[in-house]
Amino acid sequence: MKASVVMIEPNGHFCDDCAVRGAAVCSSLDTAELREFEHLGRRVHFGSGETVFSEEDITTSFYNVLEGVMRLYKLLPDGRRQIVGFALPGDFLGMNLSGRHNFSADAIGAVTVCQFAKAPFSRFIEDRPQLLRRINELAIRELSQARDHMVLLGRRSADEKVATFLLGWRERLVTLKALSDTVPLPMSRQDIADYLGLTIETVSRTFTKLERQGVIEIIHGGISLLDPARVEAMAAA
Amino acid sequence: MKASVVMIEPNGHFCDDCAVRGAAVCSSLDTAELREFEHLGRRVHFGSGETVFSEEDITTSFYNVLEGVMRLYKLLPDGRRQIVGFALPGDFLGMNLSGRHNFSADAIGAVTVCQFAKAPFSRFIEDRPQLLRRINELAIRELSQARDHMVLLGRRSADEKVATFLLGWRERLVTLKALSDTVPLPMSRQDIADYLGLTIETVSRTFTKLERQGVIEIIHGGISLLDPARVEAMAAA
DNA sequence: ACCCAAATTTGATCTGAGTCAATCGGCTGT
DNA sequence: ACAGCCGATTGACTCAGATCAAATTTGGGT
Numbered sequence: 146m147k148a149s150v151v152m153i154e155p156n157g158h159f160c161d162d163c164a165v166r167g168a169a170v171c172s173s174l175d176t177a178e179l180r181e182f183e184h185l186g187r188r189v190h191f192g193s194g195e196t197v198f199s200e201e202d203i204t205t206s207f208y209n210v211l212e213g214v215m216r217l218y219k220l221l222p223d224g225r226r227q228i229v230g231f232a233l234p235g236d237f238l239g240m241n242l243s244g245r246h247n248f249s250a251d252a253i254g255a256v257t258v259c260q261f262a263k264a265p266f267s268r269f270i271e272d273r274p275q276l277l278r279r280i281n282e283l284a285i286r287e288l289s290q291a292r293d294h295m296v297l298l299g300r301r302s303a304d305e306k307v308a309t310f311l312l313g314w315r316e317r318l319v320t321l322k323a324l325s326d327t328v329p330l331p332m333s334r335q336d337i338a339d340y341l342g343l344t345i346e347t348v349s350r351t352f353t354k355l356e357r358q359g360v361i362e363i364i365h366g367g368i369s370l371l372d373p374a375r376v377e378a379m380a381a382a
Numbered sequence: 383m384k385a386s387v388v389m390i391e392p393n394g395h396f397c398d399d400c401a402v403r404g405a406a407v408c409s410s411l412d413t414a415e416l417r418e419f420e421h422l423g424r425r426v427h428f429g430s431g432e433t434v435f436s437e438e439d440i441t442t443s444f445y446n447v448l449e450g451v452m453r454l455y456k457l458l459p460d461g462r463r464q465i466v467g468f469a470l471p472g473d474f475l476g477m478n479l480s481g482r483h484n485f486s487a488d489a490i491g492a493v494t495v496c497q498f499a500k501a502p503f504s505r506f507i508e509d510r511p512q513l514l515r516r517i518n519e520l521a522i523r524e525l526s527q528a529r530d531h532m533v534l535l536g537r538r539s540a541d542e543k544v545a546t547f548l549l550g551w552r553e554r555l556v557t558l559k560a561l562s563d564t565v566p567l568p569m570s571r572q573d574i575a576d577y578l579g580l581t582i583e584t585v586s587r588t589f590t591k592l593e594r595q596g597v598i599e600i601i602h603g604g605i606s607l608l609d610p611a612r613v614e615a616m617a618a619a
Numbered sequence: 620a621c622c623c624a625a626a627t628t629t630g631a632t633c634t635g636a637g638t639c640a641a642t643c644g645g646c647t648g649t
Numbered sequence: 650a651c652a653g654c655c656g657a658t659t660g661a662c663t664c665a666g667a668t669c670a671a672a673t674t675t676g677g678g679t
Contacts, residue, residue, distance in 0.1 A: 197393045219533050223619040227533040240522050247526045264653060274511040277518065284521045285477050293529035296456050296464040298535035299579030303636065342536030347636055349658055365645095382460040540666065571627065584666055586628055602675095 163259075168235040168320060169209050173279035174351060185266055186259040191252040198239075200249045207239035208261050213256030214331050217248050218339065223255035228340040230290070231332065233317060237283050239263075253332050298342045306341040307351040311361070311368065329367040392500045400496070405472040405557060406446050410516035418491035422503055423496040435476075436486045443497050447482065450493030451568050454485050455576065465577040470554060474520050476500075490569050499602040503528065528612060543578040544588040545616035548598070548605065566604040 160166060162181040174182055188211065191197055197208065200219060215232040229248055232238060241247055270276050297309055315328045330337070338345045352368070355361045358378055362369040372375055386557045397403060398421040408608040411419055425448065428434055434445065437456060466485055469475060478484055507513050534546055567574070575582045589605070592598045597613055599606040607613055 180496050219529060221533065221537060221619050225537045225619075227536045229529045229532050238491060241526065242519060242522055243526075248529055276516055277511060280523060281514065281518045282479060284518060284525060285479055288521060288528060289478065289480075291525060291532065292456060292466045292485060293467050295528065295535055296458065298532055299464045299576075300458060300462045318639095339536075344637055346638085346656080346659085353658070370606055380463075382458050581667060582627080583629085583668085587666095590628070 157315045159183060163211065165209070165211055165235045170237045170276065170279055170283065171209070173275045174273075178273065182269065185269055189258055189260045191256045191258070192253060193254050195256075196249060196251040197256070197258065198246050198250055200246055202246050204239055204244055204246055205263055205268050207237065207263065208236050208250075209259040209261070210236045210238070211257040211259055215250050215256055216253055216332060216336055216340075217250050219248050227341045227342070228336060230287075230294075231317075231340070233312075234321060237280065240280065240284060253336070264341045275318055301342055303341075303347050303351055304354075304379055305382070306343060306377050307337075307348065307355070310337065310341055311370070311375060312373075312380055315370070326370040326373060327364070327367065328370065331366070391505075400448065402446070402448055402472045407474045407513065407516050407520065408446070408510045411510075415510065419506065421504055422516060423498045426495055426497045428493045428495070430489055430491050432493075433486060433488040434493070434495065435483050437483055439483050441476055441478055441481055441483055442500055444474065444500065444503050445487075446496040446498070447471050447473045447523065448494040448496055451490045452487050452493055453490055453569060453573055453577075454487050456485050463576045464579070465573060467524070467531075468551075468554075468577070471558060474517065477517065477521060490573070540580055540584050540588055541577075541591075541616055543580060544574075544585065544592070545613050547574065547578055548607070549610075549613060549617050552607070563607040564601070564604065565607065565608060568603070 160171065160179050165170070166172070171179060171182065186209065191213075197215065198204075198206075210232050211234055213234070215238075215273050216224050216228050217230045217232055217238075218228040220226050230236070231253075233251065238250060270280070297306055301309065311328060314330070315324065318325075318328070327370075333342075334345045334348050337343075338348045341348065352361070352363055355376075358375075360370075360372045360379075362371055397408065397416050400408070403409070403416075408416060408419065428450075434452065435441075435443075445471050448471055450471070451467050454467045454469055454475075455463050455465040457463050466568065468490075469487065475487060480537065482523075507517070515614070534543055538546065548565060551567070555562075555565070569577075571582045571585050574580075575585045579583065589598070589600055592613075593600050595612075597607075597609045597616075599608055
């Protein structure tokens with residue numbers, strides 16, 4: 146949460162070596178378009194805990210996550226927090242109708258984003274329906290995830306929430322690295338609690354319980370799935 | 383939940399007298415396009431409790447709600463249900479990436495939809511980016527609603543959930559009829575419970591409590607907000 | 620008007636997760 | 650190496666909302 150030290154790199158042909166070129170919103174552009182597109186965006190780095198944008202801020206930019214993990218959350222007036230999602234490389238942020246962000250986003254660890262000023266980006270989309278189609282696809286995918294998360298928040302027990310989270314997080318990481326029983330958890334216990342609609346104590350106790358049952362092992366910076374089948378059974382119902 | 387008796391009207395120029403023409407997905411089309419568009423859709427009626435489509439069904443159609451209210455929900459294997467939203471006239475259903483619906487939808491009371499076969503509709507969108515843009519807008523609006531609902535499910539108390547629901551539902555009806563302190567509730571208590579992540583008993587008790595406090599009055603088929611400010615105060619935090 | 624089934628309300632009791640309160644452990648900086 | 654801090658864990662206790670169990674009301678069909 147320290148003061149922001151935003152580093153902006155000089156614009157170059159950085160799309161060429163962009164890790165998310167094939168997966169992100171850019172995957173809908175051909176080589177010529179990409180060349181034009183890269184002049185619209187600039188890479189920006191954020192340090193751990195820095196806020197990229199806040200709820201109710203006027204939207205001035207769109208963001209394409211390149212590296213790192215972000216927490217996306219909403220706060221109630223009394224400080225209660227609900228994390229509505231975690232953003233990973235390839236995720237596209239900033240779409241809205243009101244002209245204001247409807248959630249806040251901050252970096253969990255170091256984050257690099259490709260930032261686009263709103264107006265030029267919107268103009269660029271204007272006559273490129275395939276880019277719009279790609280953005281629409283991403284929105285629809287998020288909607289589907291959001292609905293799954295509503296089921297979790299409204300109808301699942303603490304044990305089921307934690308088990309579902311571990312499997313879902315592992316699955317999301319597949320696009321970044323191969324499926325592994327070692328699941329890194331860059332976010333804090335508090336983040337996990339606020340994502341699952343639980344308290345930090347309940348998350349901690351559930352982790353400990355799973356470890357005592359020999360289902361997971363709590364390791365530095367994550368967990369290891371010792372018995373993925375059992376975790377799946379817990380998550381299912 | 384009785385057997386479906388689907389009535390299909392002969393195709394005519396029914397867009398002309400369509401109640402949602404200005405609000406729905408069609409609002410992005412000019413008169414000439416609308417003329418072409420109406421041949422793609424057919425009005426279909428559903429009776430109370432009938433299922434329009436089910437989760438995991440292969441998507442064969444898109445739906446534009448014309449009249450009535452639908453519940454959109456997901457079920458866990460053991461029967462627990464989470465209602466992920468209510469659809470009202472003007473809402474557009476059926477978008478997905480997997481080729482399957484990711485929730486079920488059934489009619490609450492009589493419902494009329496404008497049904498479009500998937501392939502011709504997709505072809506029609508192909509070279510009409512303004513229609514795609516409109517669909518994208520609707521998806522983004524839904525995403526925003528979904529995030530608000532996550533906050534409600536994960537971080538609000540039963541009283542806050544009910545108060546927030548009453549105000550939110552009243553607000554959604556504004557586009558159909560003017561804002562009124564008399565709020566019709568066509569859905570059952572069980573539906574409300576499954577929407578709010580509560581049990582039917584808790585919903586019923588909360589309604590009764592609000593009525594005893596003189597904040598609402600429970601009337602036939604809905605409630606009346608006697609003291610909207612107090613309800614807003616309960617919902618806020 | 621009457622009957623039956625379903626929906627809702629109300630009451631009594633239980634319990635899963637929250638709250639409050641210590642520790643514990645692992646980095647960071649000196 | 651050690652102090653201090655922050656995040657995580659653990660324990661004891663509480664409570665909001667669930668569960669179980671009756672009434673009671675509503676509504677549709679005859």
